[in-house]
Amino acid sequence: MQEQPFEVVPVAYVVGGRTEPTDDYWGGTRSIIRIDANRFGPDSTKSLEDFSHLEVVFRFHLTDVTDLNPGARRPRDNAVWPEVGIFGHRNMRRLNWLGVSRCRLAKVDGLDLHVEDLDAVDGTPILDIKPWFIEFGPRGEVHQADWTTEMLSDYFAPRHR
Template sequence: MRIEMEPIGYVRNEVKDRKDTAWGEDTSSILLDKRYISGLKGLEDFSHVIIIYHLDKAKYEKDKHLQRRPQNREDMPLVGIFSQRGKDRPNRIGMTSVKVVSVSEDALVVKGLDAVDGTPVLDIKPYYPVYDKKDAVVPEWVNRLMEHYF
């Protein structure tokens, strides 16, 4: 089976190179294709959204990425790709919950999106606490890994 998607827009920000930390202060605009602009209506009433995007600069190599230490850090355990949010994934799909800064006629401005300038955006979903934040449990190493991410 082959699945094809078209971007609904693109990320615009000052981040030109992939990185593993310090995304919290980055502000990004998501500039929508004109066909989807009216789909932003009502989003200004949400504090957070989920951005789903194509990791177009990722390069998945099974032998290198299927199991690895997150961010290639020696203090992290060896885990599978599906136990981490690494960017080099089999299907190059990225997803991040971000804070809404503003909504204009043709753009959504967000803070904390871990995507570089020019990244294709596939979808935008409103963050619903009842769906998206439950009593989640993560391994101890995840908290250490994320100390300087945002």
């Protein structure tokens, strides 16, 4: 397999919401995905309000590039949980520093998409935005490792004040 690097240009940026990436308490986080007005016009969001959720691809821009971990490690360094390879994680320690999030679309205001529960922080470059189609959800029985349920029990819980 031959490496073929390519350039990706952000289509938008996160405005507002959280300023620090944390492991939990993303529930109720409100932010705006501000689409680049120099490259996209109002028609780019036409009919987007017909969808309740978006799937957002973004770059983990605050990650320390020396923190890449392509091998196996314990999630959140918890000694009770098993070692898991990089492709069994959804964290920021990845070769291309890409994240994927599903969030609720609260309102479309021109090129500003008001969203809730987007687990990306203020200033995050957005690489792509897609409406969530029910038909693209998992088909058939879904299962996952037991440790993930324990680890993510507070992920979308309301933030502690």
